[in-house]
Structures are given as structure tokens and as C-alpha cells.
Amino acid sequence: MRRYARIxxxxxxxxxxxxxxxxxxxxxxQRGIETSDEWIVERTGIRARHFAAPDVTxxxxxxxxxxxxxxxxxxSAQDIDLIIVATSTPDMVFPSTxxxxxxxxxxxxxxxxxxxxxxxxxFVYALSVADAMIQTGAAKRAxxxxxxxxxxxxxxxxxxxxxxxxxxxGAVVLEASEAPGILAAELHADGSHVxxxxxxxxxxxxxxxxxxxxxxxxxxxxxLAVGVLDKAARATLDKAGLTEADIDWLIPHQANIRIxxxxxxxxxxxxxxxxxxxxxxxxxxxxxxxxxxxxxVRSGQVKPGQTVLLExxxxxxxxxxxxxxx
Ligand code: ACO
Numbered sequence: 488m489r490r491y492a493r494i495x496x497x498x499x500x501x502x503x504x505x506x507x508x509x510x511x512x513x514x515x516x517q518r519g520i521e522t523s524d525e526w527i528v529e530r531t532g533i534r535a536r537h538f539a540a541p542d543v544t545x546x547x548x549x550x551x552x553x554x555x556x557x558x559x560x561x562x563s564a565q566d567i568d569l570i571i572v573a574t575s576t577p578d579m580v581f582p583s584t585x586x587x588x589x590x591x592x593x594x595x596x597x598x599x600x601x602x603x604x605x606x607x608x609x610f611v612y613a614l615s616v617a618d619a620m621i622q623t624g625a626a627k628r629a630x631x632x633x634x635x636x637x638x639x640x641x642x643x644x645x646x647x648x649x650x651x652x653x654x655x656x657g658a659v660v661l662e663a664s665e666a667p668g669i670l671a672a673e674l675h676a677d678g679s680h681v682x683x684x685x686x687x688x689x690x691x692x693x694x695x696x697x698x699x700x701x702x703x704x705x706x707x708x709x710x711l712a713v714g715v716l717d718k719a720a721r722a723t724l725d726k727a728g729l730t731e732a733d734i735d736w737l738i739p740h741q742a743n744i745r746i747x748x749x750x751x752x753x754x755x756x757x758x759x760x761x762x763x764x765x766x767x768x769x770x771x772x773x774x775x776x777x778x779x780x781x782x783x784v785r786s787g788q789v790k791p792g793q794t795v796l797l798e799x800x801x802x803x804x805x806x807x808x809x810x811x812x813x
Contacts, residue, residue: 491668492621492629492661494811496562498555499657499781500548501768502539511536511650515643522646532744536653536769538638544578546587548656549634552777553592559784560660562628564592567660569626570600571617573609573633573773575802576640577602580690584634592630599626605676606684607740607801609633609773614659614797614809615672621663632658633773640686642700651742652701653769657777669811670794671726673719680804683707712746715806716798717753723796723808731755735793736783740800741765741775750798762788772801789813 506514508524515522527533539548549572557564572585579587585600605612610633617629634656641649661669688699716739724730731754739747741764751761762783764775771778776797783789793813800806 488665490622490624491664491666492618493664493666493668494659494813495662496556496558496560496660497658497777497781497784498552498557498559499655499778500551500555501537501655502543502548504538504540505535506538507535508533508650515646515649518644520644520646522650527650531651532765533651533769534766537655539636539654543636545574545576545634545636545656546578546584546591548636548654549584549588549632549658550591552634552656552658553588553630553632556630556658556660560662562660564594565596566628567594567630568596568598569617569620569629570598571603571613571629571631573603573605573613574635575604575606575609575772576636588632605801605805606803607742607770607772607775608799608803608805608807609801610657610776611797611799611807611809612674612805614669615674615807617661618669618672618809621661627663629661630658631661632656633775633777635772635774637772640699640701647705648701648703651770653771655768655771655774655778657774657781659777659780667812669809670729671723672807672809673723673726674807675715675719676803676805678803680711683804684802709743709746711804712742712800713749716746716750716800719806719808720750720754720796720798723810727810729794729810733794734760734796736760736762736789736795737798738762738776738779738783738795739798741768741779742770
């Protein structure tokens with residue numbers, strides 16, 4: 488009998504400071520940077536985002552999301568035997584945010600804990616790794632988390648990027664099960680596109696060398712994203728022997744409503760079948776998919792037994808998809 492990894496609980500957390508486009512535009516105006524609610528909504532669909540306080544880290548956000556997910560799963564934190572955190576904004580250079588999170592959750596059972604770095608595809612990567620570890624018997628009950636404080640790496644003098652991103656965290660508890668479960672996953676990367684979306688700085692000799700703020704060629708990212716998401720979706724459905732018609736919910740990375748609309752159109756899915764949170768959260772990178780999944784579950788949209796397709800795309804360039812029965 489196949490051993491599946493099944494999502495048994497979801498959780499999420501947004502830091503309390505919420506900025507509407509008008510709030511952000513007013514702050515940017517003080518720096519002499521001009522933007523508007525109208526421009527941001529028309530080009531991206533974003534209306535608001537949350538920013539963490541300066542002393543709040545990715546593991547702090549992850550902790551709140553994980554507590555919710557563990558409660559929803561009806562298990563104890565001590566039952567977790569694997570922790571994977573997807574983040575591009577870790578608390579420290581090392582150790583991993585996952586190890587810090589393990590301690591904050593009070594898990595002292597020695598379970599493996601590590602970070603995955605695949606930028607906005609991070610959650611899909613992390614979920615796929617956890618699925619493989621559960622299938623092989625290396626883990627029974629995994630905590631898979633996406634957590635980001637992207638506000639730390641934004642250049643608030645660059646209006647083409649700083650209006651797009653936000654902070655937050657989302658988490659799921661995955662458990663070994665005879666019932667499906669994650670049905671199929673696809674992961675990809677093409678490192679020839681490193682330069683179109685990156686934070687090029689690094690720490691050396693006690694100094695930050697290079698620019699530690701986010702750089703993006705928005706149009707190049709847009710074109711690549713639309714192409715690869717469609718292919719990844721079809722390949723994942725093929726692997727599971729399903730078609731677009733079997734999808735109850737599409738939960739894509741929440742970067743831009745226009746990318747999401749284009750993906751849905753190519754899959755012949757109405758936008759009624761797409762969970763959308765980009766309007767309220769902005770792009771929270773690795774946190775965006777688990778935040779949207781938890782929103783879908785808690786709002787009653789995503790129900791037990793339904794078939795859900797997650798799709799991630801981001802810096803690297805990386806992309807992937809995970810298909811599962813809720
Ligand atoms: N406010 C007002 N005007 C702006 C702003 C802003 N915030 N930003 C750019 N503009 C101006 C530009 O200066 C330009 O003006 P010009 O014509 O006078 O030169 C004009 O708006 C158009 O700029 P474009 O860059 O051509 O705008 P575009 O329609 O391509 O939209 C955007 C830009 C929103 C970034 C789009 O390219 C996009 O969404 N790309 C995908 C980005 C993305 O999703 N990234 C994340 C995915 S991966 C990850 O999540 C890490």
C-alpha cells in the first residue's frame with residue numbers, strides 16, 4: 488500500500504502593521520518617491536501588505552503560524568519529527584531558522600530541522616521534500632513552513648519593487664497516511680536567470696559586500712513565470728493521471744493578479760477556483776502559498792476531499808507545483 492503525506496492542519500500569521508497602498512504611497516512621498524493606489528492595483532492587484540516590527544524575525548512569524556497549524560491538526564508539538572522552513576529572509580546566516588523555530592516551539596526530541604532556499608518557490612520545494620521523506624519512512628509528522636520578513640531586503644527608493652512585497656508566515660502539518668495525500672510534485676530550476684531577481688549582497692569579513700537589497704527585472708520575471716507555471720501544472724497533473732477538470736482549487740504563488748489570471752486562463756479554470764490573497768498580503772515570497780492555503784481552509788473555500796494544485800515561482804529561477812487531496 489502506498490504511504491502518502493497528508494495535510495492535517497494549516498496555520499498562518501501576519502504581523503499587525505498593515506499598510507494600504509495609500510499608506511505606503513504617503514511614506515514613499517516623504518522620500519520623494521511617487522506612486523499611487525491606482526498604479527499598484529492596476530499593475531499587480533495588490534491593495535495592502537503587512538510589515539513586521541524591526542525586532543520581529545521570520546522565526547517569530549513562523550512560530551505563530553506553526554502553533555495554529557499544530558492546533559488545527561490536533562497533535563502535540565512533541566509529535567513533530569521533521570521541520571522544514573522555506574525562507575529567503577532567515578533570522579541569521581546560520582543556524583537555520585528551522586532550528587531556531589524548533590527551540591521556540593519547545594520541541595526537544597532531536598528531530599531534523601533545516602531551511603530550504605528557493606525564494607518564492609520555497610514552500611513548494613519544502614513540501615515536496617517533506618513528502619518524499621514521509622513516503623520513504625524517514626518522517627511521520629512534518630511541519631512545513633514558509634516565513635518571510637521581505638520588508639528587510641526592500642529598497643524603499645525603488646518604486647518598481649518596494650510596493651510589491653510584504654511579510655508573513657504560513658505552515659502545514661503533514662502526516663503519513665494510507666489515504667491520499669500529496670499525489671504528485673514537480674520541481675525545477677534554471678540558474679541562467681539568476682540576475683533577473685536577486686539580492687546580490689553577501690557577508691564577508693564582517694562587512695556586507697555588494698548590494699543587500701532586492702533587484703528585479705519585473706517584465707523578464709513576468710514572462711518567465713507565465714510560461715513555466717503552465718508547464719509545471721500540466722506535468723504534475725499528468726504524473727497523477729488527472730486533468731485540469733479535476734482541480735477544485737488552484738493556489739498559485741501570490742505575486743501579481745495578472746500572472747495568476749493568465750495561469751488560470753491557460754488551465755481553462757475560472758478565477759472562482761483560484762484562492763486570491765495577493766490583494767491583502769502583497770507578495771510574501773515563500774510564505775504566500777501557505778498563507779493563501781490557510782486562508783482558503785479557514786474561509787471554508789477549501790474543503791476536505793477536494794483536489795488542490797499549488798504552484799510556486801521565484802528567484803533562481805525556480806518553479807514547481809504540488810497536487811494533493813485535502
Ligand atoms: N508607481 C508608479 N509608477 C511606477 C511604479 C510604481 N510603483 N513602478 C514603476 N512605475 C512606472 C515605471 O517607471 C514606468 O514608467 P515610464 O513608462 O514612465 O518609464 C511605468 O510605470 C511602467 O513600468 P513597467 O516596469 O513597464 O511596468 P509593468 O507593467 O511591467 O509592471 C511590474 C511592473 C508590476 C513589476 C510587472 O512587471 C510585474 O508584475 N512583474 C512580475 C514581478 C513579480 O511578480 N515578481 C515576483 C515574482 S517572483 C517572486 O515572487 C520573488
